[in-house]
Amino acid sequence: MAITAGAFLPTPSFTFTPPLRCIAGVRPFRTSGFRLDVERPAGPAGKVIVHNYGHGGAGISLSWGCASKVRGLVRDNLSPSGPNAVAVLGSGVMGLTAATLLRGMGLPITIYTEHPWTCTTSAVAGGQWAPSIVNYADRGQLKEVLEISHAAFKASIGNGFGVSERPNYTTAPAEALELVRRVCPGLIARRELSRLPFEHHAVRGFEYQTLLIEPPTFLKRLNDDLAGAGVPVVIRSFARLTDVLQLQENIIVNCTGMGAKNIFNDWDMQGRKGQLALLPAQPRLQYLYSKKGYMFPRADAVVIGGSDEKVFASPAADPIFCQKLVDHMKGVLGGGPPVPLPRGHIHYPDNLPDLAPREVLTG
Numbered sequence: 339m340a341i342t343a344g345a346f347l348p349t350p351s352f353t354f355t356p357p358l359r360c361i362a363g364v365r366p367f368r369t370s371g372f373r374l375d376v377e378r379p380a381g382p383a384g385k386v387i388v389h390n391y392g393h394g395g396a397g398i399s400l401s402w403g404c405a406s407k408v409r410g411l412v413r414d415n416l417s418p419s420g421p422n423a424v425a426v427l428g429s430g431v432m433g434l435t436a437a438t439l440l441r442g443m444g445l446p447i448t449i450y451t452e453h454p455w456t457c458t459t460s461a462v463a464g465g466q467w468a469p470s471i472v473n474y475a476d477r478g479q480l481k482e483v484l485e486i487s488h489a490a491f492k493a494s495i496g497n498g499f500g501v502s503e504r505p506n507y508t509t510a511p512a513e514a515l516e517l518v519r520r521v522c523p524g525l526i527a528r529r530e531l532s533r534l535p536f537e538h539h540a541v542r543g544f545e546y547q548t549l550l551i552e553p554p555t556f557l558k559r560l561n562d563d564l565a566g567a568g569v570p571v572v573i574r575s576f577a578r579l580t581d582v583l584q585l586q587e588n589i590i591v592n593c594t595g596m597g598a599k600n601i602f603n604d605w606d607m608q609g610r611k612g613q614l615a616l617l618p619a620q621p622r623l624q625y626l627y628s629k630k631g632y633m634f635p636r637a638d639a640v641v642i643g644g645s646d647e648k649v650f651a652s653p654a655a656d657p658i659f660c661q662k663l664v665d666h667m668k669g670v671l672g673g674g675p676p677v678p679l680p681r682g683h684i685h686y687p688d689n690l691p692d693l694a695p696r697e698v699l700t701g
């Protein structure tokens with residue numbers, strides 16, 4: 339594609355009034371793959387636990403597909419003698435989407451959660467539709483989940499869920515989006531560009547058609563719809579399985595993210611910290627950029643991210659780290675001096691390996 343001066347996409351503004359807004363979360367990464375299955379625990383008869391956790395850096399992206407699978411697992415495990423009632427544990431994206439689809443089955447549902455949705459990891463997410471930093475054990479299941487999720491998000495565009503179709507520019511194949519292209523051929527388009535459409539970033543690259551899901555809008559909408567339908571949210575913390583089994587509901591849908599590590603003794607759960615700098619919103623920006631570090635322009639903020647920290651002393655955001663993320667992006671897109679990313683940045687390999695199930699994906 340030939341780019342002429344004037345055909346450049348708008349350059350983000352990196353000038354803003356300090357202090358920089360900076361947030362962090364711990365991605366619920368599970369080394370053996372995200373968990374979507376049924377357990378019949380020993381103890382009180384007739385209790386069924388449907389697990390839905392461990393989605394790492396891809397929970398927003400996989401949410402509707404996993405919720406659809408949860409609905410199927412619940413349907414297959416209803417007690418024929420009844421009555422059936424559902425406890426959804428967690429009010430992050432996994433809990434809220436599962437509760438939304440389960441509500442359609444006409445069963446009584448209660449959400450139990452330590453924190454309201456505003457204080458979950460889901461509320462920290464950047465919001466690109468891309469299965470990044472996630473392992474999976476079953477390629478067929480991943481394909482189904484990706485296809486259902488993508489279709490559901492696309493169908494919600496323009497309906498107040500904070501979802502839009504956006505191009506994402508990269509200088510090398512984006513690992514997570516390449517995974518989608520291999521597992522679900524034809525789902526997302528990619529164009530190769532001889533020059534990216536940026537004034538200060540004159541290099542070859544790629545344009546992917548992906549989705550931007552704005553977590554503050556999406557989660558609020560899910561929560562409001564559930565509240566409007568009379569689904570109660572009970573603030574309650576569970577320390578261990580025995581606490582969970584004391585619930586009166588016979589069907590328990592476990593969407594506790596990192597919480598599953600202690601409640602269910604799942605030592606495959608390894609948190610991966612991510613930090614985001616939030617610049618003031620810039621509505622003229624309509625594209626995503628990702629390479630080493632990413633930029634997602636949302637209605638509430640321009641999100642600058644790109645950290646994936648396996649070892650961290652604190653889950654809290656570090657303003658110095660976030661400033662470096664911004665300085666790096668300014669060096670890439672804003673014509674500023676080149677600034678290396680801080681330790682812990684996401685590494686995008688230029689040559690993609692032949693990816694196999696259970697691999698760790700970064701993106």
Ligand SMILES: Cc1cc2nc3c(=O)[nH]c(=O)nc-3n(C[C@H](O)[C@H](O)[C@H](O)COP(=O)(O)OP(=O)(O)OC[C@H]3O[C@@H](n4cnc5c(N)ncnc54)[C@H](O)[C@@H]3O)c2cc1C
Nearest residue numbers: 363397399428429430452453460464465466576595597612
């Ligand atoms: C910086 C960053 C950027 C990200 N960007 C993206 C992105 O662009 N796209 C994408 O798809 N994903 C992204 N993610 C990943 C995404 O945020 C997670 O995969 C997703 O939030 C997981 O959702 P969840 O509902 O499983 O967990 P959570 O949102 O953590 O929710 C867990 C729920 O369980 C409750 N809970 C936990 N323990 C207990 C307990 N003991 N008792 C009672 N309740 C409990 C919590 O209070 C909470 O309500 C990002 C994550 C981070 C940190």
